[in-house]
Amino acid sequence: MKARWLWLLIAAGVAIQVWLLVLKSSLGDVAGCGSTCDEVLSSRWSFVAGVPVPWFGLVTYVVTGIALKWRRPGLLASCLVLLGGAVVWFVGVQAFVLHHFCGWCLAAHGVALGTIGMGWRELRGMASVNWLPAVGGGLAPMGGAILIQVFGPVPATHRIEETAPVAAVVTDVHAQGGGRKVSFDGGAKRYDVEALPRLGPADAKHVLVEYFDYQCPACRTMHGFLETLRARHPREIAVIVLPVALERSCNRLLGPKDTVHEGSCEISRAALAVWRSAPGEFEEVHHALFADAQAGLRLAREKVGGGAKDEAWIDEMLRVDAEDWVVFSSKTKQLPKLLIADRRILHGLPSSEEDFVRVMEGELGLAK
Structure with missing residues (x-):
């Protein structure tokens, strides 16, 4: 028996x-x-x-x-x-x-x-x-x-590829504004550097575009990687940061097997509200939301105060960011996603900070 x-x-x-x-x-x-x-x-x-x-x-x-x-x-x-x-x-x-x-x-x-x-x-x-x-x-x-x-040798845990054409993106909300534009896929997708949530100088030589969720552990780690890269090349790199809230109350595109982070909608909305009403305070709030979501939310409310939150713009941003996430996910849905240049996109999280910095310096032709 x-x-x-x-x-x-x-x-x-x-x-x-x-x-x-x-x-x-x-x-x-x-x-x-x-x-x-x-x-x-x-x-x-x-x-x-x-x-x-x-x-x-x-x-x-x-x-x-x-x-x-x-x-x-x-x-x-x-x-x-x-x-x-x-x-x-x-x-x-x-x-x-x-x-x-x-x-x-x-x-x-x-x-x-x-x-x-x-x-x-x-x-x-x-x-x-x-x-x-x-x-x-x-x-x-x-x-x-x-x-x-x-x-031993650390296996690659990210993928950089030439993504499929992004013609399925049906709105140009990310390009709205009168500032400098950066394009992806030969101009099929455009971003206004000054109008969108951004870390780093608007006139940086290289502008990366990150899709992420504030409560995604891999995205939190990527946040640290990007800060290290920016610290090494402070005048050469800026990052447009676009939250994809992995929560069904504001993201109807989630599938039954997708990770869901409760509270992501509230956190993403708070970050976008700070950018819209007090852009000079955004970077501090962005860091705080990754470090401690509840403390970051309290800080975001203080920064916004009684200012206008532009709810319609925030709703549109969350909707379009989620749509882009689906379009850029023909092979993998993993966040974070980092648009590098033209059709080059990094999916997921590199295995180490050193690996990420080395890869990005090679992709962008930056001096080490």
């Missing part, structure tokens, strides 16, 4: 690992806010030496089944130790590094713990185990995987 339960757990482990591979394939290799589990399954921690982690889980369960079938207690013990090490490591990564949990990953960890418990009971009915090599046989591959993830 005990073995039957262990076989069921092994089968469940195989099934979940296969499903994680399917989910990971559907997400692609771009990290960011955009769909369920993407913070985990598209992060750098979802690979070991370029191989998706679920492949290693799948192999481990297959070997566990072989050890059980052939009654190899040492091999079975090594597999159980390996599963235990994987649970501790990957739960720790989700809790303390990513600050985001994938439900399917947690299900996999639960099955792993069940397999360890039932496997331990099964071991008691086998021949005695030489525990030193058995434990070493489990810890060695797990330790090697951790070392590769921490110190």
Whole structure:
């Protein structure tokens, strides 16, 4: 009876690992806010030496089944130790590094713990185990995987591509105003540098356009990356920042599998209101909203005061920003999205600040 339960757990482990591979394939290799589990399954921690982690889980369960079938207690013990090490490591990564949990990953960890418990009971009915090599046989591959993830080559978690033509954008609201215009896709999409929420000088040589959500963890990290890039090239770079609120009360284009951030509409509206009524205060509020949403909202209300909020303009901006997000998402919906030049667009979050700065300096031809 005990073995039957262990076989069921092994089968469940195989099934979940296969499903994680399917989910990971559907997400692609771009990290960011955009769909369920993407913070985990598209992060750098979802690979070991370029191989998706679920492949290693799948192999481990297959070997566990072989050890059980052939009654190899040492091999079975090594597999159980390996599963235990994987649970501790990957739960720790989700809790303390990513600050985001994938439900399917947690299900996999639960099955792993069940397999360890039932496997331990099964071991008691086998021949005695030489525990030193058995434990070493489990810890060695797990330790090697951790070392590769921490110190090995960091996989790319973003994508820069020539995006599809943006003819589907039906409104030119971003170009309204009498200031300098920057264009995308040969002029099919235009932005008024002075009329739109902006960080950096309006006369900067390079004007980037970012689509983001204030409550998206990947967007928060990208905010820090962009600040570092601007600090290195303060007169050469400006960033137009366009919030895409991932909340259905102001974004009807969200799909059933899209990430939803409650409160994003209120935060985005507050930021746009500050820009519209007190543009000189916008950058301070923009930083504050990323640092602490509630404190940022209080600051935004103070800056706006009794000034006109231009609700019609704010509504139109939120609608068009969301429409653009869909148009630019032919291959991936992940936020943030960063328009670089002409049809060059960066999807998702690079794996590190150093990687982002290096890539952007190369794309823009900036001196290091």
